Amino acid sequence: MFEERLSYEEFQDRFSTEKDCMDYLYQAKWPHGFFCPECGHSHAYVITTRNHPLYQCASCHHQTSLTVGTILESTRTDLRKWFIAFYLVSTPKSISAMKLMDIIRVTYKTAWTILHKIRHAISTEDASCPLSGSVFVNKNIHGRIRGIDSLEKLETLYVGASLDKEGEPKHLKIKLLNDKIDPTLTMPIGITRLIRMNFLKEHVVPHPAYLDFEYGYKVFPKGVFKLFSEAKTWIYKTFNGLCHKRMQPYLDEVCFRINMKLNEEPIFANLVELCMRTRMAPFKHSI
Numbered sequence: 001m002f003e004e005r006l007s008y009e010e011f012q013d014r015f016s017t018e019k020d021c022m023d024y025l026y027q028a029k030w031p032h033g034f035f036c037p038e039c040g041h042s043h044a045y046v047i048t049t050r051n052h053p054l055y056q057c058a059s060c061h062h063q064t065s066l067t068v069g070t071i072l073e074s075t076r077t078d079l080r081k082w083f084i085a086f087y088l089v090s091t092p093k094s095i096s097a098m099k100l101m102d103i104i105r106v107t108y109k110t111a112w113t114i115l116h117k118i119r120h121a122i123s124t125e126d127a128s129c130p131l132s133g134s135v136f137v138n139k140n141i142h143g144r145i146r147g148i149d150s151l152e153k154l155e156t157l158y159v160g161a162s163l164d165k166e167g168e169p170k171h172l173k174i175k176l177l178n179d180k181i182d183p184t185l186t187m188p189i190g191i192t193r194l195i196r197m198n199f200l201k202e203h204v205v206p207h208p209a210y211l212d213f214e215y216g217y218k219v220f221p222k223g224v225f226k227l228f229s230e231a232k233t234w235i236y237k238t239f240n241g242l243c244h245k246r247m248q249p250y251l252d253e254v255c256f257r258i259n260m261k262l263n264e265e266p267i268f269a270n271l272v273e274l275c276m277r278t279r280m281a282p283f284k285h286s287i
């Protein structure tokens with residue numbers, strides 16, 4: 001698989017043709033060889049008359065492609081352009097749609113849609129990985145990020161982390177939650193308990209080994225505070241003035257990079273893999 005930390009020039013050499021990208025996607029989608037999504041058969045005939053090859057199952061004749069069932073499904077944009085977007089999102093600074101538009105020479109709408117789909121895949125992956133083990137959560141009552149519109153009254157910034165034995169963070173989540181009342185609740189419930197429940201229900205396993213739920217800006221383990229500051233700085237520098245209503249995908253994106261780094265995981269390889277296993281409803285702007 002792809003080695004981390006290639007320079008941009010090295011990256012372009014490595015993925016200089018559509019075939020380079022297709023070969024990489026094949027490995028990411030079927031690391032153990034072709035797998036028919038209908039019957040599980042492991043052999044396919046390749047039909048190469050189209051832009052992207054079709055794989056026809058040798059047993060049930062079901063036809064599929066590398067991009068079916070992924071965020072790239074039905075894309076008409078060159079895979080090389082997608083790969084440049086993957087590469088740039090994997091770098092510490094990431095990329096804005098304005099800059100991506102110039103680099104890969106597409107319209108702003110296409111650049112924005114590519115990044116939107118990548119962030120959708122990151123958020124989907126994040127939703128399937130609740131915090132576990134020793135868990136720290138802080139409901140940040142002063143949940144402002146410099147340069148970002150102040151949060152609505154009912155929206156609260158939560159910072160959660162799984163900690164290792166030394167109390168160092170291994171997995172970080174930063175979430176904006178709307179503290180609305182769950183209509184299925186049969187008893188009245190205090191706001192403090194409610195907001196706690198909202199976060200725990202969505203982002204923490206049912207019975208973590210240990211749970212520390214705190215309120216207030218200063219109550220953070222040192223390592224978590226450092227990561228939270230890192231995330232806030234990135235958000236501020238990259239998206240100064242971004243409306244908070246669109247902030248969650250960016251918070252998920254920065255946490256993804258932080259978590260990959262914390263666990264010494266290859267960011268690019270993981271990003272491509274999660275994009276290859278994330279389905280997305282058809283988008284109004286076809287790219």
Ligand SMILES: [Zn+2]
Pocket residue numbers: 036037038039040041057058059060061062
């Ligand atoms: Zn089949």
